[in-house]
Amino acid sequence: MSELQAVLYIASFGMFIYGLMGLTGPRTAVRGNWIAAAGMVVAVVATLITPGLQDGWLIGLGIAAGVVLGVPAARRVKMTAMPQMVALFNGVGGGAVALTAWVEFRESGGFAGEPAYVTVASLFAAIVGSVSFWGSLIAFGKLQELLPGRPVTLGRAQIPVNVVLVLAAVGCAVAIGTGVRAEVLVVGVLVFAALAGVAVVLPIGGADMPVVVSLLNAFTGLSAAAAGLALDNTAMIVAGMIVGASGSILTDQMAKAMNRSIPSIVAGGFGGGALATAETGAGGGSVRATSAADVAIQLAYADQVIVVPGYGMAVAQAQHTVQDMAKLLEGKRVEVNYAIHPVAGRMPGHMNVLLAEADVPYDRLKDMDEINEQFARTDVALVIGANDVTNPAARSDPGSPIYGMPVLNVDQARTVIVLKRSMRAGFAGIDNPLYADPRTAMLFGDAKSSVGEIIEELKAL
Structure with a gap:
């Protein structure tokens, strides 16, 4: 069974890559999407036949819930609303990774007896996944005009606040890595990372949102790859690295197209909604x-x-x-x-x-x-x-x-x-x-x- 699983994983990886190649042109994009989606189905099947897998029905329940919620939403969304749909779906992936890291902490008794790489990968996934989830929700709100498109900032205090929140999340993670088993610390990792995600994206103006969505997409991919490393799941590692790499390349290309550096965008962009009169420009x-x-x-x-x-x-x-x-x-x-x-x-x-x-x-x-x-x-x-x-x-x-x-x-x-x-x-x-x-x-x-x-x-x- 493990050999069959390995074969299915290899097949799914090939379909991921071949599907991604199809996205390079509009004539092959639809076919590429279908091939990549079929690859994900193969990867899920390979995961379900893992020897000793327990509570597989929960995975089936999650798949059913995703289909019921995702398919109608994807079919009904207008092309004008596709950017915020992408941001929302991307954020859900990051949130799932963050919650998986929390579950791993609980199941292992605070990573007791786990190799160091499992602890580090899980905590990295928790931080980056939480940042991606909450940052994507803010991006969704700005694109959907539920939140102001203009930068919402604390002024000069914004960057110090961002740094403090990130250091707080990393500090909780370091405490866990040194052997402290208190669950409040892993909750602290998720909460501080969540606040950091909100604090980083809120000051970014609407004009920079395409770059931000792409950057958060890369974050989700990297967090998924880290979670796959911790769980010893090859499919998550490969799929996460593909998403992370492609998202990083796209972010870099878009930043260059705007002649702006990624750090300057993250530090706070511009945007708003000024209105000129119809008679003057x-x-x-x-x-x-x-x-x-x-x-x-x-x-x-x-x-x-x-x-x-x-x-x-x-x-x-x-x-x-x-x-x-x-x-x-x-x-x-x-x-x-x-x-x-x-x-x-x-x-x-x-x-x-x-x-x-x-x-x-x-x-x-x-x-x-x-x-x-x-x-x-x-x-x-x-x-x-x-x-x-x-x-x-x-x-x-x-x-x-x-x-x-x-x-x-x-x-x-x-x-x-x-x-x-x-x-x-x-x-x-x-x-x-x-x-x-x-x-x-x-x-x-x-x-x-x-x-x-x-x-x-x-x-x-």
Whole structure:
């Protein structure tokens, strides 16, 4: 039976890795998800046939509860709410690891007689898992707008408080490692780590949430790998390391895309919800409104159009309508491409997933580095619900909170059309001087409705 278990584990690892490879492109992403999910089923079966396993019915009960709660939630969630769903599901994994470490403490009598590596791995899993769970809940609350998107901070006392909480959790863990068996210490580890998770994520502004979610995902993976080491469970070790490594790489890539270091993000970001008037833009410049008819004319007679999607497109569920508009323009021999910023939306790849869902050809989706030099020779840049990733202040204003962050060079296009509900600031909570640029015109309203009106006008031309 142990040999069969080893074979099943190896098969599940291969399916994890092969499934992850499928996530590198939209055409293979769905298949990759199914393969990785099947690998997890194989890993669970391998665990259930562990020789001497007791109370296997509890595992079955947990699986049933997860299916009943998880499947309907995953099927009903809108793409706009996917970032907070990812944060919530990731947090649950970290919480499960933290509770597992507590159970291991109780079952072993405070790790009495256990090898040192088991004690260290379990306590590491308890700290990191608890931080991940509670930090993910705060991230969920910010993304769901249950909590303010702006930084909630203690000011200068914030970093010292964070350090004290982390040291308190580590101190309790060290006391346990030296042989103190009091259960209050393991509770202290979980509580102090929980407070640290809350204290670290609350001061981080909404604009940094995609990076934070990715970082917490890496934390969950590392804690799961540590728990697997303590429990001698190969599946948890391998799966946890895959999640931890991929989450760490993604976090690093996103931080570089924002030209910010991970420590500076964790130390406190920016965000808010400032509101400018509909008549003025940043710095008091005037804003010019336009109509769907005028936009249609400019698009129809352009040679090249670049569509810049953002969270506003996701909220309006306008991706299919945008694709319909692009097909009309291509029928008029207009070249249409899509400029994708690494942190557009509220999770990595948010725009890619939405546009792939609308059957936009993948070769039309251009990364920021690939598309930026094309804006200067583009007739019309059509910005649909994107804000912070098009803000030229990131290049020109040293006093801007996003100064130095790479942005799409939308302002270099001959004409810029911005589709937006209102003049409300983006997730970073700062004004965008692009809107007051003489070459920019604003088409106010719901993105899906606005694009639909443009389509009708294009058909009439």
